[in-house]
Amino acid sequence: MEEKNYYTIDPEGKLTCMKCGIPLVKGKAKFMYLDNGFPVELPVCPQCGFVYVPEELALGKVASVERALEDK
Amino acid sequence: MMDEQIRIEERGSTHVYRQIKMLSEEELVLRESRCVYEQPAYCVAACPLKLDAKAFMDAAAKDQFDKALQLYEKIAPFPAILAAGCEAPCEHKCKLCELGEGIAVRDVEQAVVRYGKRPTVKGFLRMKKKQTVVLFGSGLLILFLTGELVKKNYPVTVVSEEPDLEQWLRAAVEKAGIPEDAVQHDLALLKKMDLTLRGAELPDAQQIRAAAEEFNAVCVSPALTAGLFPEAAPDQALMYDRDLHIVTGSGESEGGVLAAAEAAKRAALSVDRIVQKLDPSNMRGTEGTSETRLYTNTEKVQPSDRLPHDMADGYSREQAVREAQRCIQCHCDECIKGCAYLQHYKKYPRILTREIYNNVGVIMGDHMMNKPINACSLCGQCTVTCPNGYDMAEICHRARQNMVSTDKMALAPHEFALLDMLFSNREAFLSRTQPGYESCKYVFFPGCQAGAVAPETVRAAWTDLSSRLEGGVALMLGCCGAICDWAGRYELYDTVKEFIDRELEKLGGGTAPVVIAGCPTCMKELKGHEGLEVKGIWDVLLEIGLPEGGQGLDRPVAVHDACGARGDHAAQEAIRTIAGKLGMEITETEYSGDRSPCCGYGGLTAYANKEVAHEMTELCLSRSDAPYITYCMACRDRFAREGRQSRHILELVYGTDAGAPPDISEKRYNRMRLKNDLLKEVWNEEVYEVGPDFDIHYTPEALQLMDQRMILKSDVIDVLKYARESGEAILDQESGLYIARARIGNATFWVKYTQENENTYLVRSAYSHRMNIVTR
Numbered sequence: 001m002e003e004k005n006y007y008t009i010d011p012e013g014k015l016t017c018m019k020c021g022i023p024l025v026k027g028k029a030k031f032m033y034l035d036n037g038f039p040v041e042l043p044v045c046p047q048c049g050f051v052y053v054p055e056e057l058a059l060g061k062v063a064s065v066e067r068a069l070e071d072k
Numbered sequence: 073m074m075d076e077q078i079r080i081e082e083r084g085s086t087h088v089y090r091q092i093k094m095l096s097e098e099e100l101v102l103r104e105s106r107c108v109y110e111q112p113a114y115c116v117a118a119c120p121l122k123l124d125a126k127a128f129m130d131a132a133a134k135d136q137f138d139k140a141l142q143l144y145e146k147i148a149p150f151p152a153i154l155a156a157g158c159e160a161p162c163e164h165k166c167k168l169c170e171l172g173e174g175i176a177v178r179d180v181e182q183a184v185v186r187y188g189k190r191p192t193v194k195g196f197l198r199m200k201k202k203q204t205v206v207l208f209g210s211g212l213l214i215l216f217l218t219g220e221l222v223k224k225n226y227p228v229t230v231v232s233e234e235p236d237l238e239q240w241l242r243a244a245v246e247k248a249g250i251p252e253d254a255v256q257h258d259l260a261l262l263k264k265m266d267l268t269l270r271g272a273e274l275p276d277a278q279q280i281r282a283a284a285e286e287f288n289a290v291c292v293s294p295a296l297t298a299g300l301f302p303e304a305a306p307d308q309a310l311m312y313d314r315d316l317h318i319v320t321g322s323g324e325s326e327g328g329v330l331a332a333a334e335a336a337k338r339a340a341l342s343v344d345r346i347v348q349k350l351d352p353s354n355m356r357g358t359e360g361t362s363e364t365r366l367y368t369n370t371e372k373v374q375p376s377d378r379l380p381h382d383m384a385d386g387y388s389r390e391q392a393v394r395e396a397q398r399c400i401q402c403h404c405d406e407c408i409k410g411c412a413y414l415q416h417y418k419k420y421p422r423i424l425t426r427e428i429y430n431n432v433g434v435i436m437g438d439h440m441m442n443k444p445i446n447a448c449s450l451c452g453q454c455t456v457t458c459p460n461g462y463d464m465a466e467i468c469h470r471a472r473q474n475m476v477s478t479d480k481m482a483l484a485p486h487e488f489a490l491l492d493m494l495f496s497n498r499e500a501f502l503s504r505t506q507p508g509y510e511s512c513k514y515v516f517f518p519g520c521q522a523g524a525v526a527p528e529t530v531r532a533a534w535t536d537l538s539s540r541l542e543g544g545v546a547l548m549l550g551c552c553g554a555i556c557d558w559a560g561r562y563e564l565y566d567t568v569k570e571f572i573d574r575e576l577e578k579l580g581g582g583t584a585p586v587v588i589a590g591c592p593t594c595m596k597e598l599k600g601h602e603g604l605e606v607k608g609i610w611d612v613l614l615e616i617g618l619p620e621g622g623q624g625l626d627r628p629v630a631v632h633d634a635c636g637a638r639g640d641h642a643a644q645e646a647i648r649t650i651a652g653k654l655g656m657e658i659t660e661t662e663y664s665g666d667r668s669p670c671c672g673y674g675g676l677t678a679y680a681n682k683e684v685a686h687e688m689t690e691l692c693l694s695r696s697d698a699p700y701i702t703y704c705m706a707c708r709d710r711f712a713r714e715g716r717q718s719r720h721i722l723e724l725v726y727g728t729d730a731g732a733p734p735d736i737s738e739k740r741y742n743r744m745r746l747k748n749d750l751l752k753e754v755w756n757e758e759v760y761e762v763g764p765d766f767d768i769h770y771t772p773e774a775l776q777l778m779d780q781r782m783i784l785k786s787d788v789i790d791v792l793k794y795a796r797e798s799g800e801a802i803l804d805q806e807s808g809l810y811i812a813r814a815r816i817g818n819a820t821f822w823v824k825y826t827q828e829n830e831n832t833y834l835v836r837s838a839y840s841h842r843m844n845i846v847t848r
Contacts, residue, residue, distance in 0.1 A: 014804065014805050014806050015802050015803070015804055015805070016802060016803045016805065017802055018799065018800075018801040018802060018803055018810065019798070019799040019800050019801070024802060027847065028847065028848045029845055029846065029847050029848060030845070030846050030847075030848045031843040031844070031845055032843065032844045032845075032846060033842060033843040033844065034082070034083065034084070034085055034086045034482075035084060035085030035086060035087055036086060038843075039848065042845075043802075044847060045802075048800070049847045050800055050802065051845045051846075051847060052802055052811065053813075053820070053822065053841060053845055055822070055824070055837065055839050058822065058839050058840070058841040059839055062841045062843055063841065065843070066484065066841065066842050066843060067484075068438075069086055070442070070482030070484050070485075071438055071439045071440070071442045071443075071482070072086035072437070072438065072439070
């Protein structure tokens with residue numbers, strides 16, 4: 001069965017990893033907070049594993065899930 | 073400085089299911105009982121029929137007579153007769169009687185009955201009850217009881233010597249002096265009622281006894297009972313004779329319209345119990361008049377008299393509206409009026425306390441009240457404004473401590489402040505005796521915010537004190553621990569307390585010197601240390617006289633009293649005396665002194681809930697248009713941030729001006745600068761400041777965002793340092809920006825920047841999140 005993804009962003013080749021000099025690709029990542037995990041697909045460097053969290057995501061969905069978990 | 077090992081840990085998991093009661097049920101009830109918000113208005117409590125006279129007057133005042141009539145008919149099946157004959161005890165209890173004349177309730181009731189319209193649309197079809205009731209005789213009690221029972225949907229049979237309904241009704245009211253138009257009004261209602269009259273029938277004792285076989289409840293007028301059953305002794309509270317099994321009363325229940333109406337309500341309730349074959353004395357709820365503990369502030373109410381009628385038969389509709397508009401809608405909102413926090417959540421303390429108590433008891437699931445718990449400034453204003461001293465701060469503080477103890481308290485709302493406290497007591501901490509003294513008689517403790525907001529003032533104050541006081545004045549720059557106390561982190565608070573005590577002992581050569589506090593909150597916190605003598609700098613300045621060079625403002629000023637000085641009248645007075653000596657004219661506001669609201673910094677509201685903190689500041693500033701003089705640096709800072717001219721009293725005493733409010737990074741920088749400058753210039757200690765080996769510039773937008781998002785320049789530096797060391801960064805081709813990140817403590821910080829050259833960065837934006845991100 002396919003694993004659920006809470007959020008997906010495809011970098012479409014617009015982001016470059018400065019360390020490895022290659023484009024970021026849509027890759028599997030996981031947000032962890034207070035012992036809770038959320039699988040997501042985010043821009044990831046296929047070589048060094050750098051995961052990019054865009055500003056809108058951090059201040060939007062991520063922040064609201066943080067607040068919700070903090071009240072658990 | 074404080075132990076480097078002390079960490080502020082994020083709680084491990086949301087899956088911790090622990091619970092400790094924050095209060096016993098008795099303690100909770102005791103606290104709740106202090107809040108009188110839900111107590112009935114004086115008129116409502118005085119009405120034995122339980123008319124909601126307050127809501128009634130409100131509707132009448134808004135010219136909503138139909139609604140008012142509906143409220144009145146709820147308690148009066150024959151409204152015109154009741155309004156005409158009621159003795160109106162509510163009028164004597166009206167709060168306005170204390171000032172002038174109370175509301176003419178009965179006159180307004182009469183007008184409402186006259187001009188109000190009953191709904192023409194038929195309501196839901198109401199099912200008749202199966203149990204039947206018979207009523208024997210006539211009179212006010214039987215009339216009203218009939219009305220009550222019809223309203224309750226009993227199939228009602230009336231047996232009486234009067235031949236028809238009109239005569240039966242007239243017989244009932246003949247002694248009550250009810251005007252003809254009222255009789256006509258209620259006769260029309262009676263004729264519409266669904267009941268059976270067996271007229272022209274003189275009931276006898278045997279018939280009444282036998283009725284119990286045919287009907288589920290038997291009611292008899294007091295006059296018939298007295299005549300047919302001389303041995304009867306009905307219970308006046310229940311309107312019931314247990315031996316005869318009849319609902320009835322003595323002659324007293326016919327004493328007047330109101331007495332009969334009240335007796336009819338009691339009798340109707342007994343009928344409800346009897347038809348279910350239950351004891352009529354049980355489960356009756358509250359009946360009759362009640363006591364009220366309501367408090368209503370009439371300070372701003374102008375005394376007024378009743379509106380005279382110019383019509384023979386009472387008020388016109390317009391007059392009734394105007395008379396009803398005199399009603400002040402008695403209620404207690406003393407705490408809410410002065411508190412932006414209670415206004416924000418639109419809840420009075422009793423309900424807020426109950427919800428917080430329940431929230432703390434939630435073992436698994438959402439804690440909906442965490443935000444309100446952390447939004448209170450713990451300032452204690454409500455303990456003064458509430459007529460019963462309700463202490464919302466204690467509730468919220470206890471709840472925070474409780475949540476910390478059960479590991480339910482999230483770190484996020486308070487982490488920045490807690491880290492700031494550690495900064496104050498580590499990097500920025502300074503504790504030195506005055507040069508030339510092994511130990512000192514005094515120590516100046518200005519408070520963390522003083523160093524953060526007005527470092528020059530701190531320096532001037534200590535220089536002055538140490539030059540004029542005998543016995544040496546040490547200096548301690550640090551945090552008193554209020555931050556962790558407010559956050560509910562009681563273990564950390566004890567650690568800070570021990571640390572401060574230890575450092576103080578060193579300064580005094582074994583015993584702590586007399587502390588001269590520069591901040592009322594520090595003073596309050598430090599007074600809680602065993603054996604510590606603490607004075608306010610304001611007291612010391614009045615003892616030794618103000619230094620040369622002080623200058624007051626040349627406009628009238630408002631003094632904003634610090635919440636830390638609530639109850640400390642000597643401190644409040646001292647500030648005014650100093651302001652007077654500096655030539656300032658003070659205008660007092662309604663919320664001066666002990667009634668002062670919090671500026672929004674207290675209780676960490678400014679960190680945990682910026683929206684409420686902003687509302688608190690606004691409320692403070694709405695009290696006066698004058699510049700504000702404060703004696704807490706946090707108040708000074710928050711008012712200045714909102715654009716109001718505000719000065720700390722010590723700035724004026726020492727002729728310093730801290731200027732525009734610093735941002736969060738400048739607040740740290742100011743503390744470090746103060747410490748390092750003093751170490752170098754006073755104690756000749758060389759300080760090596762190691763900055764980054766690259767240049768960082770910020771766009772104004774970035775600085776604004778960082779302040780909003782509580783991101784320090786030091787966080788940005790750490791991210792860039794990490795990016796330089798690891799090479800980890802990305803380039804966004806669309807915006808042309810580089811983006812780097814680093815995990816610092818419990819958060820990941822991201823920086824968007826451009827690079828002019830290898831060693832020069834221009835930061836365009838920064839953001840953070842607490843979630844950790846991993847690949848899978």
